[in-house]
Amino acid sequence: MIKIATIIGARPQFIKAAAVSRAIIKKNDSLPLSEKIIEIIIHTGQHYDENMSGIFFSELKIPEPDYNLNIGSGSHGEQTGRMMAEVENVLIQEKPDFIIVYGDTNSTLAASLAAVKLHIPSVHVESGLRSHNRLMPEEINRIVTDEISNFLFCPTITAVENLAKDGIGSEEKINLIYNFNRQHVFLVGDVMYDSILFNVKLAEQKSKILMDKAIDSGDYLLATLHRAENTDDPEKLKQVLVAFDKMVSQGEKIIFPMHPRTKKYINDLELSYKIKTPGPDSNIRIIDPVGYLDMLMLEKNAKAVFTDSGGVQKEAFLLGVPCITLRDETEWVETVQAGWNILTGADSEKILRAYSVMAESDKQSAPFSEFLNEDVSGNNSKSDCYGDGHAAEKIIDIMLKIFNK
Ligand code: UD1
Ligand code: UDP
Secondary structure, X not given: OEEEEEEEOXXXXXXXXXXXHHHHHHHHHOOOHHHOEEEEEEEOOOOOOHHHOHHHHHHOOOOOOOEEOOOOOOOHHXXXXXXXXXXHHHHHHHOOOEEEEEOOOHHHHHHHHHHHHOOOOEXXXXXXXXXXXXXXXXXXXXXXXXXXXXXXXXXXXXXXXXXXXXXXXXXXXXOOOOOOOOOEEEEOOOHHHHHHHHHHHHHHHHOOHHHHOOOOOOOOEEEOOOOHHHHOXXXXXXXHHHHHHHHHHOOOOEEEEOOHHHHHHHHHOHHHHHOOOOOOOOOEEEEOOOOHHHHHHHHHOOOEEEEOOHHHHHHHHHOOOOEEEOOOOOOOHHHXXXXXXXXXXXXXXXXXXXXXXXXXXXXXXXXXXHHOOOOOOOOOOHHHHHOOOOHHHHHHHHHHHHHOO
């Protein structure tokens, strides 16, 4: 039997891990008892509000965590250090064959550091992403996690190339000879694409968010914001809110499921007076973070999405919704190269210009293609970019071939 320890802690990781847990359960159906996979789920507790954590477990049917370390919030060093110590205790006790970590949060970094020191192999899902901006805490988490992980599962060709540039290795087919001192790179596609394909129909059947919020399809803009570079800088936060305010004054409705980090900073900001409290007649509608099915519905039916989230940029693209990214760089370059995403940073003028271009587009073709160089324009179709919707199954199949011998 193979024992896997999945270590997660933040909202996007629950969504990614759900796809892999589903693939494990499906695989187990076809395996003899002696070869079944045991998955232990360790929740670091980095996110802990019901609508940042619990809702994803129930909605996406992720098995209940075997351990909740309840680490909670803190400075980077404090949070990461406490997670490392607690994860280490569990790994010593559970002795998994390998761990799986996702993405680029402090939970990812803490878990992979704890594992490597115990000589437990680690799998990094969503490996190879780079913003090339070392001021982002996530960039440091990615670089270190990629450097110390053994199995690097990349969502895109760009990610594979980034690893090669960092000297980590190039894509392998399946190297059956596993060695703790080596790194193995695989291009499997994006587990979040798997997740959208699996959940979008479910969202259409189950979500009542449009009705609850009294909004019509195609009649609102959707916004999310939570990157430290935006929330922790009052000037940037103000620029974004000024742009939102202007769009609202032009008759737009903005639905803004607000991350708790952003709520905390906005409350301190003088501009908070501009944001009307949630209610049926206010046009910037700040709502609490929503579950994944509601979020997919909000994204799919939005006129456009304004975000600094990695996951939301990609979901907008995959759902065919224009995205205006409130950052200066993106890890998901394919969405920009396809003309469906544009980088404006937190600059109100650029945001408003992108909004005008979007508003004047025909809604059928890529709205931002005029900003592209000819050599990249039209290079990406959805299936090329993010795999075939079976990334999670591929990860499990590869790991079984290597470990189930
Ligand atoms: C983290 C990740 C980021 C990821 C994001 C997903 C790091 C460094 N950052 O950022 O990469 O995109 O999660 O959403 O790991 N808070 C609550 N309730 C919660 C969780 C957080 O109130 O359930 C508040 C606390 O005030 C906390 C703040 O949000 O201090 C920030 O939370 P934290 O987990 O440190 O970072 P995120 O901004 O969520
Ligand atoms: N998401 C959600 N509810 C929300 C906001 C986001 O379910 O209120 C989902 C979103 O659909 C995507 C993921 O959370 O799948 C993105 O997470 P987040 O923006 O927190 O982090 P990032 O992707 O930037 O790391």
